[in-house]
Amino acid sequence: MIRVFAALVRRDVRLASRVGGSGALSLVFFLMIVALVPFALGPDLNLLSRIGPSILWLSAVLATLIGLDRIFQADEEDGSLDLMTASPAPLELVVLAKVLAHWLTTGLPLALASPLFGLLVALSPTAMGATALTLLIGTPALTFIGAVGAALTASIRRGGLILAIVVLPLMIPTLIFGVSAAESALGGTVPFATPLTILGALSLIAAVVGTLASAAALRWSE
């Protein structure tokens, strides 16, 4: 079991880092959106630093969608999914490994790079740290929710748009608590830990429900 899990994670991380992988792409996309916002709003540093955490979170949600549609679709198209069905490990474990690998190559770099991108929207050091921490805890929820959509649209050609429409509404709770946690670190009546623990709970729930739902959607794709 561990061997299968490790093999899957290793393969997907390796694939993401090779030519045509989506590893760096979502990070660049994240940078693009964050960089575009100051151009749209103008160089008002007070305004930027006030809405900075929201911008980073919104960009993270959009960047998560990049490459998400290929998690299962690529394997469905070239027959790797048939191979995975034949594995002695349950499909849930396969899904968990693939989603984890996807998060390691998209969500994690995004959270780690967010303090740097916070500079573009004039965040204070506290806000940078808080936003990075909320992204680290919250992006797994985004990836797992997205995985359900990816599994549902795995056999649909050009399913990326449908995927975005299906999963974006489901990401709203994560977005709300992510932003409110990041902002509560800057002051306000709510202590930082309250929204943060709810965010953690959302990630854990998404990990369980997302894994089971994706596996069920893949099992009988027709």
Place this chain on the structure above:
Amino acid sequence: MRLIVENLACRRSGRRIFAGLGFALGAGEALMVTGRNGAGKSSLLAMLAGRLKPDAGAIRIEEVGDATLAECLHVVGHRDGLKSALTAEENLLFARDLLGAPAACPRDALEAMGLVHALRLPVGYLSAGQRRRVALARLLVCHRPLWLLDEPTAALDTASQGALAGLMARHRAEGGLVIAATHMPIGLDDVRELRIGLPSPAEDAVQAEDWT
């Protein structure tokens, strides 16, 4: 191992493809599935592989302990399950870890298919026939009793077809089973043939009515 298929029916997108299909296959036996294009050869293999739900009927295995059918089989089909960005060796190592029951190492498996020079080449650089040979080498990296082959000789040159015939003969001599969907002889001796024909029109009409 023994594979028993009873009264199997297949329906795709509401249309009955075939019905009443049955066969039993024991250790060392081989089955050649033939039929016109669209008769349901690949659908039958997909059902055996557990990727498609049978509309009716049962698929059973015996004499394998508590292993499920999916854990007993190898599939090599049109979609070869190889990642273009990974080398042949990485692809085979991944398959070996994923499927368990390791047998030959990737180098030996590729050597058996005469493709050892492609060990460290990304699969994307290989031709269609070479890709197929890498996919066939997967049969050798783990030990599984049932081989499901969909048009295994497509894109293969004569020498590789001979190598494949040798592999299948050896596999059967060791008590393995081979089911191949094909249009032409693929070098299996003493093979049984399952011809998938059209479902009878009357039954088809009834089923279609059911569905609407």
